Amino acid sequence: MPNSTEPRGGYFEAIDERRYKPTAHAGGAWDVNEQHFSPLGGLVVHALDRHRAAGPDNGLLLSRISYDILGRLALDECEIEVGTVRPGRTIELLEAVVRIAGRPVVRARAWYLAAADTTAVSGGPGERLTAPESLAPWRMSDLWPGGYIASVDVRPVAPPTPGRTTAWVSTPLDLVAGVEAGPLASYLALVDTANGIAVRQPPTAWMFPNVDLTVHLHRQPRGTWTGLDTTVTFGPSGQGLTSTVLHDVDGPVGRAEQILTVRPLPGA
Secondary structure: OOOOOOOOOEEEEEOOOOEEEEOHHHEOOOOOOEEOHHHHHHHHHHHHHHHHHOOOOOOOEEEEEEEEEOOOOEOOOEEEEEEEEEOOOOEEEEEEEEEEOOEEEEEEEEEEEOOOOOHHHOOOOOOOOOOHHHOOOEOHHHOOOOHHHHHOEEEEOOOOEOOEEEEEEEOOOEEEOOEOOOHHHHHHOOHHHHHHHOOOOOOOOEEOOEOEEEEEEOOOOOOOOEEEEEEEEEOOOOEEEEEEEEEEOOEEEEEEEEEEEOEEOOOO
């Protein structure tokens, strides 16, 4: 952990209102010269937050975001353009497009729904996970390379097994260096870690990158830890699925799904 008197650093540095430069901490796991998608996913939500802050506050809450990863995420300057697809006072749909070198590499759509007091009828399956403070860290960098993996604090609730792991993830870094990001952007910046915590096969022999990430929330998460209760399934014809129940310190907050393209690593 960095000393509290030193600059924290971040996964990105802001260039202007729409452009960001990734730091070495954003380096990918499949290729250290690419961006890991996890912090970029959080940066997209940060851009959505900034877009909404520029307009009237209608009190809507982000309830679903779906990212499509369209191409290689070079470890290079990116630009994020945000627009409103469906405006509304109780339901709103926004779209964000991430471009690197002028080429779209991520397209995301986010539904915002009206907030209301539904405490009297709230409920659902799932219990709180064991508190992260009581768990021992796991060195994911022994399994995966890259600046992003080296930057995160991962604490499994139980020893990881092939295709099944429940763990907490946190980071000492800012999403954007020197900028206070919203709690949801910071939370979602860690969700894509799920595909790396419950590997079914060694990444030195098999590739299984995700081409999307979809998150549904029934509650807004709080705190600095992202809880991932993750199961990975490989099918018989080259497709896989990473399914995660998302947690914060109070219990489940939603679900995440990632579709995987599964194939042998060339030369393995």
